[in-house]
Amino acid sequence: MTLAIDSSPLRAIHDAMLARYGPQQWWPADTPFEVMIGAVLTQNTAWTNVERAIGNLRAANCLTLEHILDCPQNELAQLIRPSGYFNIKADRLLHLCRFVAEAGGVEALARRQDHDLRQAVLAVKGVGPETADDILLYAFRRPCFVIDAYTRRILSRIGLIQGKEPYEALRHAIEQALGPDVALYNEYHGLVVRHAKEACSKKPSCKGCCLAEACAHGGRAHGWENV
Ligand code: SF4
Structure with missing residues (x-):
């Protein structure tokens, strides 16, 4: 079309x-990784709920790639409970974090070309085009509307x-x-x-x-x- x-x-x-x-x-986050987390958490909910979920992750010292990957999924789900759909989102966060880890980290992703990076992010389970473009634009400063x-x-x-x-x-x-x-x-x-x-x-x-x-x-x- x-x-x-x-x-x-x-x-x-x-x-x-x-x-x-x-x-x-925008985006209200301290690091590109935090943008990525927020982009998943904000699916189907208001940003105020995301702030509470991110606050829980921060308070539990669980707002880094390593800590999220080490966190049992049910504990992660409880931490992000304020964002709604917390079991689904915990699963999605873990898929996203595994993708980042396997890619060599946020810095390695940042070296990829726009199209390649977008396709790779889109291939992560639970990441649709809106979430992908949130990540591309606000975490990686790529021209994706x-x-x-x-x-x-x-x-x-x-x-x-x-x-x-x-x-x-x-x-x-x-x-x-x-x-x-x-x-x-x-x-x-x-x-x-x-x-x-x-x-x-x-x-x-x-x-x-x-x-x-x-x-x-x-x-x-x-x-x-x-x-
Ligand atoms: S953009 Fe149009 S529909 Fe929306 S508030 Fe303004 S005038 Fe109304």
Whole structure:
């Protein structure tokens, strides 16, 4: 599936959100390895729950590759319990950590080319494209645009996408439109999450939204013509 998205509205959306919210300075983690752990823990849950799970791992001195690999799976599951789906996520964390160890560590992974690294991360059990791109972008600073449910919601309400496009088609179209810009992708995703929480939630607050003038949904909500 070939999909094309215009660059200028995509950039205008970023600029308007940045003007409203300021830099988001993602990802909230101290090390690339911690980003990888957080990327798995944040699957299907809010970040506040991830923070509690990571806090438990840190308090138990279990936030390193070696310590997680040494930790019995049931103990690991209890430590990450606040993140939800803790048995599944413990299994996924162990698969991810075994992958990192077998690859020679985070530093060895960081030497791989973008495509090779992405394919390798995607091959880890429990790592889908969104988690992989979280890891590629925020742990390894590679130009991989993260598509999450918030991205689909906002861009489809605005009218730039349908919302149900395949992940890879959407990622490719956005990356083509924006060019390979790690700093821009980093900020863009953080702003999308912020905007989805502050304004464009399931029931959007369109009044006063920084994207309202460009938004088909917001325009209809305001009764504007020609939107
Ligand atoms: S105008 Fe409403 S629907 Fe459009 S982006 Fe803003 S909050 Fe979302």
